[in-house]
Structures are given as structure tokens and as C-alpha cells.
Amino acid sequence: MTDSEDRPAEVEEADVDPAEAAASVGGAGGAEGAEDAEFLAAAAAPAGFSVSEPTDVKDPDVINTVLRHRLPRRIMIQTTSACNSSCIFCPHTQFRDKLPQGRMSDELFRSIIEEMSQVPEQVRINLFLMNDPLMDSHIVEKIHLAKEIVPNSIIGLWTNGALLNDELTERLLTSPLDGLGVSLHAHDASSYERITGRDDFDEIREAVLWLAAERLAHQRLDLTLMLRFVGAGHFLDDDERQALRQYWADTGVLLDILVGHNSRAGLVTSRVGVIQPRRWMAGCGDEGGPRQAHVLFNGKVVMCCMDYQRKLVLGDLSGESLEEIWTGDTRRQVLRKLYGLREAEPGFLCSACEWSVPVKRKR
Numbered sequence: 001m002t003d004s005e006d007r008p009a010e011v012e013e014a015d016v017d018p019a020e021a022a023a024s025v026g027g028a029g030g031a032e033g034a035e036d037a038e039f040l041a042a043a044a045a046p047a048g049f050s051v052s053e054p055t056d057v058k059d060p061d062v063i064n065t066v067l068r069h070r071l072p073r074r075i076m077i078q079t080t081s082a083c084n085s086s087c088i089f090c091p092h093t094q095f096r097d098k099l100p101q102g103r104m105s106d107e108l109f110r111s112i113i114e115e116m117s118q119v120p121e122q123v124r125i126n127l128f129l130m131n132d133p134l135m136d137s138h139i140v141e142k143i144h145l146a147k148e149i150v151p152n153s154i155i156g157l158w159t160n161g162a163l164l165n166d167e168l169t170e171r172l173l174t175s176p177l178d179g180l181g182v183s184l185h186a187h188d189a190s191s192y193e194r195i196t197g198r199d200d201f202d203e204i205r206e207a208v209l210w211l212a213a214e215r216l217a218h219q220r221l222d223l224t225l226m227l228r229f230v231g232a233g234h235f236l237d238d239d240e241r242q243a244l245r246q247y248w249a250d251t252g253v254l255l256d257i258l259v260g261h262n263s264r265a266g267l268v269t270s271r272v273g274v275i276q277p278r279r280w281m282a283g284c285g286d287e288g289g290p291r292q293a294h295v296l297f298n299g300k301v302v303m304c305c306m307d308y309q310r311k312l313v314l315g316d317l318s319g320e321s322l323e324e325i326w327t328g329d330t331r332r333q334v335l336r337k338l339y340g341l342r343e344a345e346p347g348f349l350c351s352a353c354e355w356s357v358p359v360k361r362k363r
């Protein structure tokens with residue numbers, strides 16, 4: 001599964017993202033969607049998916065606003081680069097044989113968490129990034145470690161759920177995890193296979209049902225459990241969408257039904273409309289990019305979870321601290337392009353991303 005996957009502009013029915021925050025609930029949907037959005041906002045917030053800090057892209061001092069913290073308040077950590085799905089809206093399969101892959105060392109993971117513990121405010125630690133986190137056989141230990149070192153952190157995972165079994169479910173439910181999202185995407189096996197390339201829909205859905213039931217049995221209502229359906233406006237018809245709502249009713253599972261899906265900065269076919277690459281931009285419609293740190297398994301810090309090609313590398317934790325990278329000139333120069341203080345070069349990551357805010361002419 002992927003992480004950042006989905007942002008406000010593509011959302012019609014509801015947009016709540018354990019990875020990205022409950023703040024972005026809303027969208028262009030009709031009455032039914034609006035009800036969902038309100039429900040999800042109310043339901044998700046107490047579970048710890050905190051509201052992200054909005055950025056006013058018209059703020060003339062926006063760069064300094066974004067840069068004012070010496071460490072991020074939100075971080076995505078790729079403890080393994082592996083994923084066991086081939087979703088048609090995810091570029092992971094395009095690059096997994098072309099770019100280095102691997103598992104993060106325990107030492108690096110600990111050092112990242114220890115540095116995040118210096119943040120005085122509550123931080124959100126997302127233990128996934130362009131991967132499936134359950135492919136890391138030590139992911140539960142990492143949840144415990146992160147909470148131990150940063151007790152007031154909010155820890156979240158998004159997974160495709162393929163590796164959920166009774167034992168792992170038990171371990172997750174008895175861990176200090178705050179939010180668990182499962183990208184299910186479909187309501188029947190044939191649609192699921194078409195979207196993800198996997199033929200085990202029934203088993204995964206059963207595993208999620210079991211997880212939901214055990215969550216209630218364990219009285220883990222503080223753990224938000226959410227299902228995501230990406231591109232539901234294209235992959236599911238009205239009857240299927242209605243059916244899945246009924247199917248998951250009364251399970252305690254929140255539904256995140258996204259009508260479209262974005263192009264991952266131009267890497268897959270967009271379902272929210274094709275854009276012309278932008279050389280001048282006025283910010284990002286999703287603060288998950290510029291305000292969140294994204295650490296790959298090898299310690300490289302990339303700009304955004306859209307960066308499957310690893311084009312915008314801000315630094316490398318093998319030789320720098322997170323604070324040095326977060327306050328460094330590379331990030332500052334990237335933000336200058338994103339926030340319209342400089343023209344972006346051809347091929348700049350955000351230029352092809354639907355979430356970049358277009359401007360007609362330079363400031």
C-alpha cells in the first residue's frame with residue numbers, strides 16, 4: 001500500500017487519513033459525503049489522528065512559517081521498502097527492481113525516534129512509507145519502542161492487510177498503536193484482484209473483520225481502525241459502494257471512501273484530472289508533503305511520499321541529523337520553488353503533482 005495516497009482535492013465522499021490527519025476531512029461530495037465527513041472528523045479526532053497545522057500559502061512569509069521548526073512534528077518512516085501488492089494506482093512496481101530496496105537498521109530507527117523525542121509538542125509517527133509495514137516482521141517491536149521513547153506520540157500504520165493473522169492481530173491490539181488503516185479498495189474478489197493484483201480478498205476481509213471484532217473485545221476503542229477505498233468512483237459502482245457501507249456498518253470500522261486517486265506526481269494515470277506541469281507554484285494543497293519528514297529505509301530523507309523515484313532527496317541520516325536536514329539549505333531551496341519564490345526546473349517533483357497550487361504568473 002501507499003501512504004500519502006490521497007488528498008483533499010480527490011475526495012468526494014470523505015477524507016480521513018490516519019497517515020495524514022483527520023484534518024483534511026471534506027471534499028466536493030454531495031450530502032451523503034458531507035455526512036460521512038462530519039462523522040469521520042468527530043470519530044477520528046479523539047483517537048489521536050490530530051489535525052494538521054494549516055499553511056496559509058498567501059502568507060508572504062510562508063517559507064519561514066514552514067521552516068520555523070527545527071524538527072518535524074510529523075514523520076513517516078519506511079522500516080522496510082517492501083510491498084506485497086501491485087495496486088494499479090501505485091508506482092511501487094515501477095521502481096522496486098530499479099532502485100535500492102531493503103530494511104532499516106535497528107540503530108537508524110532508534111536514532112530517528114530519539115531525535116523526534118526532542119520535539120516539545122506531541123508528534124505523529126507514521127511507521128510506513130511507500131511500502132506495506134507488515135512486511136517488516138519487527139514492526140510491532142518498533143511500535144513499542146517508538147512509544148517507549150516518545151510516550152505522547154501518535155503512532156499510525158497503513159497496510160494492505162494481507163499479512164494480518166490471528167497472532168499479528170493480537171500483537172497489534174496489545175501494542176500502543178493509535179491508528180491502523182487497511183487499504184481494502186474493493187468489495188468483491190474480482191475487483192480486488194483487478195485493483196491490487198492479489199487473489200486473497202476473502203481472506204483479507206475476514207482478517208479485518210476479526211481484527212475489528214477483537215478490537216471491540218479488547219476494548220481498544222482508543223485505536224482507530226479505518227478502511228480505505230481508493231478510486232471508488234471508478235472501481236466501484238453505486239451499488240457496490242452502498243453494499244460496502246452496509247457490510248461494514250456496526251463493526252466499529254471507519255470508512256475512507258475516496259472517489260478518485262491522484263497520479264503520484266505524474267507516475268500513474270490520474271483519476272482527478274491531468275495537469276500540465278507547473279513551473280510556478282504557490283504551495284502544496286496537502287501539508288503532508290512539505291511539513292512531514294519522509295525517511296526511506298536507507299536513511300535518505302525525501303521531500304514527499306509522492307516521490308517514488310526518490311528525486312528530491314533532502315539529506316541522508318547516515319551522515320546528518322534529522323535537524324540538520326530539516327533546517328538545511330536543500331530543503332529551503334525546494335520549498336522556495338514549491339511556494340513560488342523561484343521557478344521550478346523541468347521535472348521538479350511537485351510540478352506534475354495535482355496537489356501543487358497553480359499560479360498564473362510568478363509573484
Ligand code: SF4
Pocket residue numbers: 265283284285286288289290303304305306349350353354355356357
Ligand atoms: S505538491 Fe509536492 S509536496 Fe505537495 S503532495 Fe505534491 S509532490 Fe508532495
